[in-house]
Each structure stands twice: as C-alpha cells, then as structure tokens.
Amino acid sequence: MEIRAAVTREAGRFSIEAVDLDEPLADEVLVRLVATGMCHTDLVALDQHMPYPLPAILGHEGVGVVERVGPQASRVRAGDHVVLSFAACGHCPTCQAGRPAYCQTARQLNLAVRRPDGRCAHHAAGQPVSAGFFGQSSFASHALVRERDAVRVRGDVPLAALAPLGCSVQTGAGGVLNVLKPSAGSSIAVFGLGAVGLSAVMAARLAGCGRIIAIDLHGTRLDMAAGFGATDLIKVDDTSSAARVQTLVAGGVDFAVDATGVPAVMAEAVAATHRTGTSLMLGLPPPTVKVPLDAGLLLGGRTIRASIEGDSVPGLFIPQLVELQRTGQLPFERMCKVYPLDAINEAVRDCRDGSTIKPIITMDAA
Ligand SMILES: [Zn+2]
Ligand SMILES: [Zn+2]
Structure with missing residues (x-):
C-alpha cells in the first residue's frame, strides 16, 4: 500500500514523500497513525549523531488505530487504539524478569533498519528505506510494528494527546x-x-x-x-x-x-x-x-x-498513565503543541530553539 511519510534523506531534514509499505507478516500489525510525538532521540538520529542508515523514517512516540494484523498476531485486533512503545523481545531473561527496557537485544530491535528476515518493508521510488526505528518509524501515516510493542488503550480518550506516553512521559x-x-x-x-x-x-x-x-x-x-x-x-x-x-x-x-x-x-x-x-x-x-x-x-x-524508559513495562504502565491523564492528575498535554505532518521541519526548529517542549505531529491527510 502507499503511505505518506517524513523521510530523512540528508542529516537535519525531513521530506514528505509517498512510500510503499508491505503488508503485515507474522506477529506484525499495521497501525494507522493518528499522531507521533517528537523526542530528543529523533533529533539525535536526524542529525546522524546516532548512526541510522539513510534514507530512513524516524519517529518513536506513535499512537493510532490498528488497521490489519499479521497471521500470528493475537493480542490486538483491527480497530484497537494503541500507544506504541519501545521494542523488546519479550523472552530473554531480562524481559522475563519484567525489565524490558534492558532487553538483551534492545539495541538490535530498536535500531533495526529491516525486518528480522532481512527484507525492507518500506520502499520509495523503488529504493529501500530504513524503518523499524524503536520498533516504529512512526513519522508516517502508517507503521508496521510487532504486536507486543503496541499497547492497547481505552478507545474513549483522544489519541493524539497520548503520543508522548510511549517514550518521554513514560521515562x-x-x-x-x-x-x-x-x-x-x-x-x-x-x-x-x-x-x-x-x-x-x-x-x-x-x-x-x-x-x-x-x-x-x-x-x-x-x-x-x-x-x-x-x-x-x-x-x-x-x-x-x-x-x-x-x-x-x-x-x-x-x-x-x-x-x-x-x-x-x-x-x-x-x-x-x-x-x-x-x-x-x-x-x-x-x-x-x-x-x-x-x-x-x-x-x-x-x-x-x-x-x-523509566524501567517501565509499557503494557502495564501506559494504561495507568492514560488513567492519570484522563483524570487530570498527569496533565502532560499542557506541554505539547500540535503540528501537521507537512510542518514537521517547523516542529524540529521549534524543538531545537526551545519554544516548543513537546511537538506532536498529526497525520491527517493534508
Ligand atoms: Zn528481551
Ligand atoms: Zn524518546
């Protein structure tokens, strides 16, 4: 399918492009993103101070609605509202001990540029595009994520406001x-x-x-x-x-x-x-x-x-944080400012000069 994404082709800039995205395989789920927060680590990768091969799709505070699921996915279903969080394997000793932020394969999973089988799910103009940043690459209209990294949340809370939960608020x-x-x-x-x-x-x-x-x-x-x-x-x-x-x-x-x-x-x-x-x-x-x-x-x-990541177990902690936000006890929406995807470079500028604390990039088609 064709999606819209903010693609980084050169350090320091995003360009909005049409990208071909494969269908979900195995335990992957296709998420139609509503919004994605911009986090400091995105800027570090954008500036290539953290090596992540270009062209690439960054973004790791995505929220959205599950659109389709792979044949082995069973925990989430089409229509579920999800907050995406960092990637962890779920079965190494550290993950089993309830400390997924320290997963023994965290680095490989969160800085993945391809699927585990070595294929790229994203292509632009016939060329592969690195994706899988923090298991997400969510500066896009859609993302493919492993289902264990998608946290289902109640459906009656405005999703865009929840974007920073996946990384910075959780941390x-x-x-x-x-x-x-x-x-x-x-x-x-x-x-x-x-x-x-x-x-x-x-x-x-x-x-x-x-x-x-x-x-x-x-x-x-x-x-x-x-x-x-x-x-x-x-x-x-x-x-x-x-x-x-x-x-x-x-x-x-x-x-x-x-x-x-x-x-x-x-x-x-x-x-x-x-x-x-x-x-x-x-x-x-x-x-x-x-x-x-x-x-x-x-x-x-x-x-x-x-x-x-605040030692969080996202599947447990994020729903708790949603409740705290919903009841006004954790009003993190006050530090956020919304930008449409087309204005993502302005969000970078405002984030760098400190005039915006937490940009939220919304994905509605322009
Ligand atoms: Zn693990
Ligand atoms: Zn982050």
Whole structure:
C-alpha cells in the first residue's frame, strides 16, 4: 500500500514523500497513525549523531488505530487504539524478569533498519528505506510494528494527546514512580525541564513529595513546572545549582533526577542529594563521555542510579498513565503543541530553539 511519510534523506531534514509499505507478516500489525510525538532521540538520529542508515523514517512516540494484523498476531485486533512503545523481545531473561527496557537485544530491535528476515518493508521510488526505528518509524501515516510493542488503550480518550506516553512521559514519570518511589513528604530536585523532566515533576507531585525543586535555564519552563506542582524554582546561573538546592533543603534532597544528559549537570544532581540520597540519571550523553564526579560525594551512602524508559513495562504502565491523564492528575498535554505532518521541519526548529517542549505531529491527510 502507499503511505505518506517524513523521510530523512540528508542529516537535519525531513521530506514528505509517498512510500510503499508491505503488508503485515507474522506477529506484525499495521497501525494507522493518528499522531507521533517528537523526542530528543529523533533529533539525535536526524542529525546522524546516532548512526541510522539513510534514507530512513524516524519517529518513536506513535499512537493510532490498528488497521490489519499479521497471521500470528493475537493480542490486538483491527480497530484497537494503541500507544506504541519501545521494542523488546519479550523472552530473554531480562524481559522475563519484567525489565524490558534492558532487553538483551534492545539495541538490535530498536535500531533495526529491516525486518528480522532481512527484507525492507518500506520502499520509495523503488529504493529501500530504513524503518523499524524503536520498533516504529512512526513519522508516517502508517507503521508496521510487532504486536507486543503496541499497547492497547481505552478507545474513549483522544489519541493524539497520548503520543508522548510511549517514550518521554513514560521515562520521566516512570523514573519517579517505578524507580525512586518517593514516600510522601520527601524532597526531590529535577534538573532539566524538557518533556522528561516535567513528567518527573508531575509524578513527584502525584507521589506526594513535599519539596519539588525544579531547575532549568529557561523561565518559561520553570513557570510550567510550577503549574505542574514544583514548590521551588531555580533558574540556572553561574553559581552551583546543587549549592542552591542545599540552601532550600539543608543537607540536600532525598532524590535528584537528571533529565539533561549533560555531564556537569549529572554531577550537580548527585551533589544535590544528602549523604543517603538517591540520584537518578534519565538523560543520555554520548557513551564515551565522562561524568566529573567529586570523589567526596562517594564518602556518604549515596545511591546513583540510571534508568532507561523509566524501567517501565509499557503494557502495564501506559494504561495507568492514560488513567492519570484522563483524570487530570498527569496533565502532560499542557506541554505539547500540535503540528501537521507537512510542518514537521517547523516542529524540529521549534524543538531545537526551545519554544516548543513537546511537538506532536498529526497525520491527517493534508
Ligand atoms: Zn528481551
Ligand atoms: Zn524518546
């Protein structure tokens, strides 16, 4: 069938093209996408800082309606509303232990460019197009995904608003609710107020944290954090943010979250915790980068933890997040701005200059 897709042929740009897409095989399902969130990792791949062979279709926060299913698919049916999430095999020891974000084949599955049988499902002008980014490649009118990576959600909630659940909201909210599990009244500092950090702020409020300190360079993001429940705001300046956190909570906070992936900020997050506090790294710097940590911080009983995708089991966690959004307890739709597929390059521009926190690309035919 012919679909419309944002194809990346050169670093930094999308072009909207007609693409031929094969029918679903085996456990694949064909999803008619309603919307797809734009996430930082899309931009990293768009700029080719993360190698992903071009031409390619990116996008990994898709939501849509199942249109057809492959002969071995049994968990979802045509007409189901689904939120697409990251890919995991489902049967390695780590997946069986309920930790699919750390699936032993996560890298191969999430950076796949072809189907497991080696064939490409997408072609443009007769040439193969890489697809399968995070199991999705959802900057398109349709995507082929494995059914286990499509999470069925209730059909009476507007789908487009749910797009960021598949990655960034799941990461930020999951980091707090699944990993840190703060007790009511505890203190938390969140460094970096993009979609992940703001989701962490919302989750901290849900968990009943008493002090929620939000830290960023931009006043508009601090204002948004205040609306999501932050009790204290720190606009980054030349002084140490960790020291400023400690003027608000003597000795340091119980929990700190880094949502920047900037090494110096990651070190600040650790330094903001007290001697038995826990810091959680949700941002991803390039793999060989060193984090400049003072050894003195290790003299206490601090815990430093990293998490991918908020340690989520998407099939369980995403429906919970839908309920929280639906009942106004996790109003992440407030940080989103909608762009039609034809305006995807404008969404990239606004995402880069910080004027939009979370672009949602909608797929209605122009
Ligand atoms: Zn696995
Ligand atoms: Zn992402």
